[in-house]
Amino acid sequence: MLLDDTDRHALRRQGRFLFAAFKQPHRVLSTCRINGGFREDLTHIANHQSCEAVAHIARHASVFRLGPDAYHDFACAEADLPPATTALMTTAANMQCAVVARAAHAELAVHVAATAGVLGNATRAGDPAGWHERPDGSERVRQVAAKPPPVEAGSGTIVTLVFINRPCTPACLVKAVAVITEGKSTALLDLRLPSLQSSGLATGTGTDQLAIAAPLARAGEWERHWASSHNTLGELLGRATHDAVTRCLLLQNGLCPELRRTICGALSRHGCDEATLRACAATELDAGLAQLFADNLPALLHDPQSAAAAYGLAESVDLARAGVLHLEVAREAILNQAALLAATVAVKPERFAEFREVLRGRRDAEPGVLAALAVVRGFARKWN
Template sequence: MKLAKFYDGVELHREEKMVYARLVAPHRVLSTCRSCSGGLHDDLQYIYNHQSCEPAGGHMNSRMHILAVDRPEEYKREVASSHNLPFQKCATLGTAANMNNAAICHERFQDLEVVTVCTGGVEGNAGRAGDPASYYEPQEESADERAEKGGGLEPGTINAMIFINRELLPGAMVTAVLTATEAKTAALQELEIPSRYSEGLATGTGTDQIAVASRLGGRAIAFAGKHSKVGELIGRTMHDAVLRTLSLQNGLTPAGQSSSLAHLERFRIDEQEMCQGIGKFLSKDDADLFKKSFSNIIKDPITVAAVAALVHLRDKFVWGILPKSCTAEIMVLYGAQISAAVSGKSQRINDYMQMLSSLQKSLDKQFFLEFVYQAFALGFSEKWADPKSEGCGGAGCGDEEAAITQ
């Protein structure tokens, strides 16, 4: 099915598990295609993004996925031939994402047009550049080693096809990829996507792919960085396409990420673990009530802001921006913000600071999470408390302090 046509130079089609672009006019193409069509070419006629496997359910070792990883030329030939495309003239991108969730973004400035088509998924394979890796290509390897290497890749890929109606010089094509990559990372940062391989925020996925096509002819553009108009359009369309496709594929939206758990997922916890961690510092009745109220509590904007602040400040310590000698003071101050947000009693923040000051403060993941859990528990234990029992030295103060230090 034909989806759209842009600047009389490119047609977009979707057929079964593939979205492909027919280059009606000659284009220069730079792509991450693993076959001989990868790299820089001026003679390609098609670029396609193909769903080679399912993203979950044990289908990652499907035949087409293994071909895509281990025998890219054979993979390209089979996919292209099944859709009556000349495989010698095709550049290939492969993914587990649903092609019906592809996002198309189009921007103009005077005579300049940029179109970005993006698919994406980040739930299994999001990573931060420099994270520990497992994929290695030695100079010599057996067939068994190649199969094991290909089968070890996790699902989750952001793929982009970018089309520009003006010619870009070869160097500008590379700059366009840089600009698009930064735009993708900006979108992931806005969504607070966690790395699945470290405690950092993701900058992409481990298998991201891209193809940039610029129409040949006329005065060529020499620069596609952030200071250029073509770079601006590439950045905007890539950023918006990533956000749209992740909304469709993974249900990830800015509003949906307004959750305390979304900011703590980087530490490999889920709802059950968070409830159990906080429940340890509550009475049984309060723990049961917290579990029932979990969704409302973690999505409260004031609580989300307090948790996000503390997690981000931890990053500042890890990155060396803040001196670690200030860890205790800052954790107590912002932990008390969490307690006050959960209880809804901001006037108690000084009391919460006093109670939290006796706890262990550390950037270590386990100790950090324990501190956050206790800050939640302290606030929740007072959420429905009788106001007459509040205040430093009041009847409830000693009980709460004992509860969070047990």
């Protein structure tokens, strides 16, 4: 299936493979272990699904036995790609969910072909790492207390193939990588996606990869030097990457702004998930009301005003942990947001002060516990 065709490259999807064949020499910068780094002799860059996202043990074992070099040759042979001149990236994402986004200004054009999934190993830059590379492989340095992914986690890798239609210097491509990474991260931040390694918001996954290509300058052509966000090239790269990754997350993981509009979407990374809410209701409410709460929890979680209040609470927690809200006011600010959440769930904003007084005795609790209590207490007051 031909997905993108220009006078410089042709991008095709073939089974589990997505690959671009260059029609003229390109300068390529990629993260590939084989044929990666800066290259000017590549004929193809490719992405492929190397395994299923969850519990594909037999496939993992076979890939591990082959080793990176032999597997590269094996995979290239499967797609009839020349192994010596192909930069090949791997993912568990479905190539049928690949998206091509385009952006242009005057004579300049950028095409981004992406696959993306974040539910398996989303991380935030600076999260604790679990592995340290050694000459003979990687060793575990700590047992990271990762939050469990959803049962049907989907893939956990963002792969971007980026094509610029005009020659660029090596330094320009390095800067382009930074802008592409920012575009990917803003797509995740716009959806407020949680890291699975910390309580922070995700900026990517632990296995993200990319390749960026620009044609080599011919006689009389000049090379672009700038790809910052102050420059049109940087704008196009950031915009196309953001659009491609956002669309991929919908296709691969079913993630979109509307479905992130929930109380748990805002607060699960701080410890307020459905299990916590049900447990809190069982403790704080009588049996009949607790059952009513549990039966109506899905509708409650998706209430737009309650979700808005929950995101306000989550932002206060984030600002406190970042030090923007200093310690002397952080607890009070979080308490105020929790009271607002309770009043919003109750659909009785005039009772804000009452809820603040109810929650004040628990203000030293962990934010997720305080948030769950606010939701449960708000629900109880909704009907009396």
